Amino acid sequence: MTTAQPRPAIAATGLRKSYGDKPVLKGLDLNVREGTVFSLLGANGAGKTTTVKILSTLIRADSGDVRVAGHDLAHEPDAVRAAIGVTGQFSAVDNLLTGEENLLLMADLHHLPRDDARRRTGQLLEQFDLVEAGRKPAATYSGGMRRRLDLAMSLVGSPRLIFLDEPTTGLDPRSRRNMWQIVRDLVAGGVTVFLTTQYLEEADELSDRIAVLEGGRVVAEGTADELKRRIPGGHVRLRFGDHRHLDAAMRVLDQPSRDNDPLALRVPGSGSLRSLKHLIGRLDDHRIEVEELSVHTPDLDDVFLALTGKPATENEKATTR
Structure with missing residues (x-):
């Protein structure tokens, strides 16, 4: 069925x-x-x-x-x-009405009986944590x-x-x-x-x-x-304690690239458990010590910019950091 x-x-x-x-x-x-x-x-x-x-x-x-x-x-x-x-x-x-009066006005527009309107208004004031403010003008x-x-x-x-x-x-x-x-x-x-x-x-x-x-x-x-x-750009960031381990990682890892930090590398990857296990295994096999590891995946900023083909507005930049 x-x-x-x-x-x-x-x-x-x-x-x-x-x-x-x-x-x-x-x-x-x-x-x-x-x-x-x-x-x-x-x-x-x-x-x-x-x-x-x-x-x-x-x-x-x-x-x-x-x-x-x-x-x-x-x-x-x-x-x-x-x-x-x-x-x-x-x-x-309506700024001239209290919170309670605004809700009662809406209840009247919905043709709720008076008792039902009072009950519904009380429920909503409590649900939205407005009980104390309910008798104050909305302008405040x-x-x-x-x-x-x-x-x-x-x-x-x-x-x-x-x-x-x-x-x-x-x-x-x-x-x-x-x-x-x-x-x-x-x-x-x-x-x-x-x-x-x-x-x-x-x-x-x-x-x-x-x-x-x-x-x-x-x-x-x-x-x-x-x-x-759907958006490329996922990677794992590795930071090393010295250049010896960084240089060794450059030789054994797949497609590493330098980071802004002189002791860090970026390695392309989805951040999946399988890919991380493979990466860590390669490092362990060659006795390469890593001080920090972080996974970076594309976020909705990247999706938005890639799919709309437009730079973010100043408001969008500020609100998506």
């Missing part, structure tokens, strides 16, 4: 969108499994936000077949809206608190699919990591998260699958490890 495959949270084929004579999406295909984090990466202007706006019914696509949460996007937009939550690049928080919140409240507001209707469009832009490292844990907790509860981000470390930390958007199309898709393996 075969087990039925879970339906995708998002299935898009041939998605196209132009603004005037400028095409932004040129036949985008996406498949997002339920209960996972799916990240869409791309340079500024690649079409990430346009994709989120289309999938969340904020704008219409020019063409393409799309199902979101099991509903046809073109013919059942109200059903799609009822099943999703959206946290955009810019906060939807820090950046991290505002993003937590913004996300909490998108969860009032208990959606099973959340769109997070660059949710941690501008947050300090501690607030960013707090947001990451919130995302992990949501997914553990069965929620699907569609994430766009310029923080490549963020995609690496959170994503089950990553798609790289370039020129209006997905140019690569896979897990973070699968994407990294």
Whole structure:
């Protein structure tokens, strides 16, 4: 007896969108499994936000077949809206209202009965560690608190699919990591998260699958490890205590190259256990002593630059170190 495959949270084929004579999406295909984090990466202007706006019914696509949460996007937009939550690049928080009042307002928009609205608001204030701040005006919140409240507001209707469009832009490292844990907790509860981000470390930390958007199309898709393996440049760095052992290693190892450190070498390799055992065995056989050994594999920085063919922006450089 075969087990039925879970339906995708998002299935898009041939998605196209132009603004005037400028095409932004040129036949985008996406498949997002339920209960996972799916990240869409791309340079500024690649079409990430346009994709989120289309999938969340904020704008219409020019063409393409799309199902979101099991509903046809073109013919059942109200059903799609009822099943999703959206946290955009810019906060939807009303500064004049308290955190609690912002949540109650969202509950009213979702037509929740008063008792249910109060109960749901209390749950979200506790879940997002905003109980003490709940009676204070949102204008007094820090950046991290505002993003937590913004996300909490998108969860009032208990959606099973959340769109997070660059949710941690501008947050300090501690607030960013707090947001990451919130995302992990949501997914553990069965929620699907569609994430766009310029923080490549963020995609690496959170994503089950990553798609790289370039020129209006997905140019690569896979897990973070699968994407990294597509990019050459992995190596093992060896540092020696003296030139005698370094010179001996130069003679017996495969394709060694000099490092910036005069007592270090780089040896090409994937960093797999088998390749490391072979390398260490060669060193032991020739009684070559190594002071330090470290494995270096391509990261998502390398993937991003190789697949998009563009240098990172200053923001991307700063946020991926």
